[in-house]
Amino acid sequence: MYMFTRSSGAADPVxxxxxxxxxxxxxxxxxxxxxxxxxxxxxxYRPPDPPGFDSDLPDDPF
Structure with a gap:
């Protein structure tokens, strides 16, 4: 009855x-x-190859 409410678990419908x-x-x-x-x-379909990385990482935080 309450399968689509936030408080319920992932119950399968009967x-x-x-x-x-x-x-x-x-x-x-x-x-x-x-x-x-x-x-x-x-x-x-073949997914494209990921781009290659340089010596520096793109988002190096340090």
Missing amino acids: LSDEAAFVIQLILDDLWLWFNTVYGEQARR
Whole structure:
């Protein structure tokens, strides 16, 4: 009942078997659509290399 209040812990909502099944179907359909549309783009992405450092650190506090 109070799962979204600040004082509560991270309680999982209680779902019926039917609700869990329907949510799973929705997530499966969403994943299939996303993978079909953006899958190739996501698979070929390579994060850029981090920049190299000089002898001095950029934020040397001392």
